[in-house]
């Protein structure tokens with residue numbers, strides 16, 4: 001055989017590769033052959049699936065430069081199959097055509113996202129790539145999500161993001177099958193939602209210029225001189241903007257959950273309308289968390305109902321979030337009207353020690369009843385169940401425990417829907433890896449990809465009913481230290497991908513975190529196409545440690561991982577770096593040896609440490625020029641450095 005033909009034969013016989021799906025589907029079977037898109041490819045979809053057909057067509061027209069008409073016939077067929085779970089789908093790709101069946105339009109949509117993940121990454125982008133290989137491996141995917149709530153939260157108050165960014169952010173969420181956008185749209189620093197009845201609300205933030213960059217030093221390794229209470233520039237969403245954003249989200253099967261936070265975190269509202277505050281006077285201390293609270297008097301209640309009426313007109317989704325976090329009660333304790341209200345409502349009987357918390361529960365129930373008249377359901381941060389409120393709150397109220405996993409269990413067992421939002425690992429305004437070059441973070445961390453991916457959605461102590469009440473999980477993007485949309489993107493991605501897989505893929509199927517990191521390293525191309533400033537994830541080295549491994553006491557001898565073994569030559573240098581990812585403790589390293597057929601070939605035996613403050617964690621092993629290389633293994637001597645709760649990966653490069 002001539003060499004070129006030999007090469008072609010080799011290519012033809014390459015095994016079919018599974019696309020790097022994120023999130024991992026429930027079941028994937030590879031088949032023979034490929035489906036090729038060309039100028040004659042058309043999409044067949046009933047009217048009810050026009051939106052899903054358009055999602056595929058718009059992207060592929062742009063990227064592949066093909067006409068892709070949508071009509072009654074075509075080789076890409078979309079169908080609803082009511083026998084499937086509502087968000088579930090079956091995707092079949094064969095050389096002759098593609099069929100996507102979904103339990104509802106949402107299921108078809110997720111099948112469409114999986115189909116696009118079988119094509120070049122440019123399918124998710126805005127730039128033409130007509131020269132890419134517009135073909136897909138034949139396969140069959142059967143899939144449905146584990147959790148109904150697969151969310152991201154974004155703070156648009158502390159720093160305002162323009163409408164175009166929100167639209168892009170929603171596109172990026174949909175590409176990972178995330179379906180809840182919790183929009184933190186009002187806070188002390190700025191009320192960002194136009195309310196026709198109260199036009200002054202959105203003017204407050206405008207009156208205060210942004211104080212960045214004095215607050216956030218340009219050297220991120222310095223502790224930020226960040227102070228609460230600075231109002232971070234103007235900007236708000238008009239009602240027309242919101243309608244456009246809501247319509248875009250609906251096309252992507254994303255429900256927007258707007259958050260109107262009260263009675264705390266409400267400085268902007270009380271500066272605009274002092275009559276709604278507890279005392280009826282403007283707030284005295286301008287700060288993020290303050291004892292200045294919205295009151296429970298008729299003017300305040302009317303304000304909240306009026307605002308919620310306009311919010312419900314704008315946002316058609318089931319949930320409205322009322323915040324309720326970080327509202328210290330000193331002002332309510334000192335205010336005679338508020339105290340009389342507590343007496344009148346008999347709230348000292350509900351809670352002798354925390355009657356003001358009970359009053360917050362009552363206020364929450366009042367507003368939940370108000371939106372309940374229009375079929376809407378209230379949610380709140382964990383504080384709404386603090387004190388003795390679990391018996392007081394309406395059962396339909398859903399809770400986001402951000403302070404304690406134990407309160408997630410208590411709330412779920414008490415009958416409330418629960419979305420996991422605990423600071424660790426779900427606050428994404430933290431570093432994602434332990435590296436001083438990472439952006440300054442409000443919350444320490446690192447809150448890593450691995451911690452998100454391995455999070456236990458169903459902690460011990462849940463009753464069977466409590467387990468059913470776990471709706472899912474969500475990442476939080478507080479924007480105090482994210483003045484630019486690039487910053488938001490960097491903190492959100494790729495950690496949002498880990499949250500997508502955590503909430504979509506069944507626990508037993510996502511046990512292989514290294515496999516996830518490997519898929520994620522390839523998924524990065526799609527994040528590039530989406531135009532995101534994401535953190536790049538290198539493919540895994542294939543070697544790592546965990547508490548279970550350290551406890552096993554086994555000697556750490558491992559075959560040199562494939563990619564390194566292929567590149568290593570006599571005379572080259574092997575670099576072995578230890579990278580702590582999470583845990584209470586670091587790892588002490590005593591030395592690294594390269595063995596060939598069991599005999600030492602090269603070594604570096606300096607003492608190193610990796611952890612929050614790494615010290616010499618990189619090892620260089622010089623392989624003698626004349627060495628004969630046999631079966632290569634690494635022997636690593638390491639210890640748990642004062643405790644075994646340490647996780648990390650070993651990076652191996654050949655120089």
Ligand code: ACM
Nearest residue numbers: 325326381382402
């Ligand atoms: C919060 O972080 N205050 C919910």
